[in-house]
Amino acid sequence: xxxxxxEGRSVALREGETVLDALLRNDEPVAHSCKxxxxxxxxxxxxxxxVPARAQSGLKDSWKAQGYFLACVCRPESDLKVTxxxxxxxxxxxxxxxxxxxxxxxxxxxxxxxxxxFRAGQYVSVIREGGLSRSYxxxxxPDHGDLELHVRxxxxxxxxxxxxxxxxxxxxxxxxxxxxxxxxxxxxxxxxLLLVGxxxxxxxxxxxxxxxxxxxxRGPVHLFHGAVHPRGLYLVDELRHLAxxxxxxxxxxxxxQGGDGGEVEVGAIDHVVLNRFPKLTGFRGFxxxxxxxxxxxxxxLFLSGMASRDIYADAFVPSAV
Ligand SMILES: Cc1cc2nc3c(=O)[nH]c(=O)nc-3n(C[C@H](O)[C@H](O)[C@H](O)COP(=O)(O)OP(=O)(O)OC[C@H]3O[C@@H](n4cnc5c(N)ncnc54)[C@H](O)[C@@H]3O)c2cc1C
Ligand code: FES
Numbered sequence: 001x002x003x004x005x006x007e008g009r010s011v012a013l014r015e016g017e018t019v020l021d022a023l024l025r026n027d028e029p030v031a032h033s034c035k036x037x038x039x040x041x042x043x044x045x046x047x048x049x050x051v052p053a054r055a056q057s058g059l060k061d062s063w064k065a066q067g068y069f070l071a072c073v074c075r076p077e078s079d080l081k082v083t084x085x086x087x088x089x090x091x092x093x094x095x096x097x098x099x100x101x102x103x104x105x106x107x108x109x110x111x112x113x114x115x116x117x118f119r120a121g122q123y124v125s126v127i128r129e130g131g132l133s134r135s136y137x138x139x140x141x142p143d144h145g146d147l148e149l150h151v152r153x154x155x156x157x158x159x160x161x162x163x164x165x166x167x168x169x170x171x172x173x174x175x176x177x178x179x180x181x182x183x184x185x186x187x188x189x190x191x192x193l194l195l196v197g198x199x200x201x202x203x204x205x206x207x208x209x210x211x212x213x214x215x216x217x218r219g220p221v222h223l224f225h226g227a228v229h230p231r232g233l234y235l236v237d238e239l240r241h242l243a244x245x246x247x248x249x250x251x252x253x254x255x256x257q258g259g260d261g262g263e264v265e266v267g268a269i270d271h272v273v274l275n276r277f278p279k280l281t282g283f284r285g286f287x288x289x290x291x292x293x294x295x296x297x298x299x300x301l302f303l304s305g306m307a308s309r310d311i312y313a314d315a316f317v318p319s320a321v
Contacts, residue, residue, distance in 0.1 A: 004237035005081045013075075019044065019055075019082065020071035030071060031133035031176070035320035037073040040179035041125040041133035043089060044071045049080035058181065063089065083178065090127075091116060093175045095167055096146055102234040104153040105200060106163050108136075109146040112175055118142055120207025121184065121286070123314065124149075124177035126159070134159040137204035137288065137314060138178065141211060147175070150203035150234075154318075182286060182314040184208045186215040193219060194285045194306075196273055196297055198226040201289020204314055206235060208286055219247075222277070226254040226269035227274065233264070243319060252276075270297050274304060284312075291315035 003012045004019055006028060013022050018230035020042050023030045032042040039056070046067035055074035068085060076317045084090075097109035110126075118124075120141050126149070127133040140148035151163045182204055193212060195205040202225050209223055227233045232255070239251040252265060252272065267275075270293070277283070283306050287297045294315040301311055 002076045004076070005079070007083070014244075016075065017074065018065075018072055019074040019080070021071075023071065024251075029131045031127050031131050032072060033125070033133050033135065033319040034317040035072045036317055038315065038317040039072050039125060039135040040070070040123070040177060041127075041135060042071040042124075043085050043176055045069070045083045045085050047081045047083050049076065050078055051080070052076060058141075058179070060179075080254075086122055090174055090176045093126075093147070093173055095169055095171045096161070096174070098167060098169060101150060103231055104164075105234050106151045106153070106160075107139075108149045108151055108163055108167075109140075110149065110173065110175060111146045116147070116175070116178065118178035119183035120146075120211040121182050121204040121314070122178035122180040123204070123310075124175045124179070127174040127176060128159065128162065129172075133176070134319065135177075135179075135316075137180075137200070137207070137316075139203040139207045141207065141214060148203075148207075150200045152200040180314055182208070182288065182312040183219070184211045184215065188219075188284070189215070189217050190219045192281050192283045193217065193221045194273070194277065194280065194301070195221070195284070196226075196269060197224075197225040197288040198269060198293055199232065199288075199289050201225075201314075201316065202235065204288045205286060206239075207248070209242070213242075213249070218248065221249045222252070223250070224252045224254060224269055224273050226256075226258050228260055229258045230255050230264055255317075258273050269293070270300055273297075274300060277304070279305050284310040286312045288314045289316055291317050 033039045051069045055069040092113040093110040096111045099107040123135045125138045135147040152158045153164045243249045243251040254265045254272045
């Protein structure tokens with residue numbers, strides 16, 4: 001059976017066990033959240049040994065070249081020497097602003113100790129003192145300096161509750177990343193874009209929308225943002241303003257209940273989108289937020305004619321702990 005060497009200690013892996021589970025079983029404090037290869041929180045580095053390809057899937061090439069891997073999906077077949085990641089992947093950061101965007105969404109601004117190269121729509125893992133780690137999508141543009149995150153309050157949520165109730169300007173966290181491939185790639189500026197998200201799924205879409213405009217995207221851009229109730233919508237005035245200033249941008253707010261049937265449409269967001277656009281051939285799509293909605297929409301967009309290479313998605317997979 002393979003063994004891992006971690007900070008001078010040797011840990012034997014059990015049959016089928018991941019590197020993350022073996023380290024946690026041995027009380028090693030390793031950051032993690034989804035345990036499904038989705039959030040990027042458990043990034044570690046192999047200083048020696050062979051990392052299975054699955055454990056590096058989706059990581060950027062420069063990280064792969066340095067041996068970075070996701071510990072929660074890493075089941076090595078031979079011995080590995082494992083270290084924590086370096087300063088190129090994890091930075092200290094200071095909270096510079098906390099601003100309530102709605103009853104349950106907090107806008108958080110983070111200033112990293114050194115500049116982080118990212119694309120609007122990617123995500124970072126925020127790690128609090130004590131090691132609690134959760135991923136949040138980046139709503140800001142790279143040239144705006146600070147990272148802007150939108151954090152939705154989850155009942156009894158350890159990280160979101162902290163951001164909403166306890167965090168203060170000046171508090172320190174660590175930031176790991178950026179990760180993810182859900183961002184605007186310049187080129188094909190006349191292609192129609194479809195952006196769909198519920199809740200804080202708006203965060204990456206807000207970044208992607210403004211990034212596309214920054215790159216002079218000329219094709220129509222259709223943003224759909226959904227919530228259960230109207231009070232779950234946020235940035236409504238900003239988005240209406242963007243649509244007013246850019247005639248090729250269309251913003252549609254949808255709710256399941258309580259809409260006025262006027263400016264806010266009532267209905268399930270996937271139905272609203274597909275009623276408006278039954279044929280999506282030639283579109284590029286971005287779908288973010290609730291994992292089951294992301295899964296459903298990816299399938300429906302594809303069945304409506306969108307090429308799978310044109311569908312970008314980020315599922316906000318919750319923690320497994
Ligand atoms: C790639 C990625 C990007 C993400 N981007 C964002 C973002 O931009 N904004 C944002 O607000 N969140 C985002 N998330 C989700 C975020 O990482 C956390 O999962 C979320 O903030 C809850 O963490 P917590 O510590 O507050 O709750 P936890 O302490 O982890 O959970 C508390 C309880 O609530 C349950 N729970 C957790 N999440 C949900 C949920 N969504 N619905 C119902 N029950 C839940 C848990 O199972 C647990 O029982 C993203 C996740 C991923 C993987
Ligand atoms: S990617 Fe490993 S814990 Fe989320």
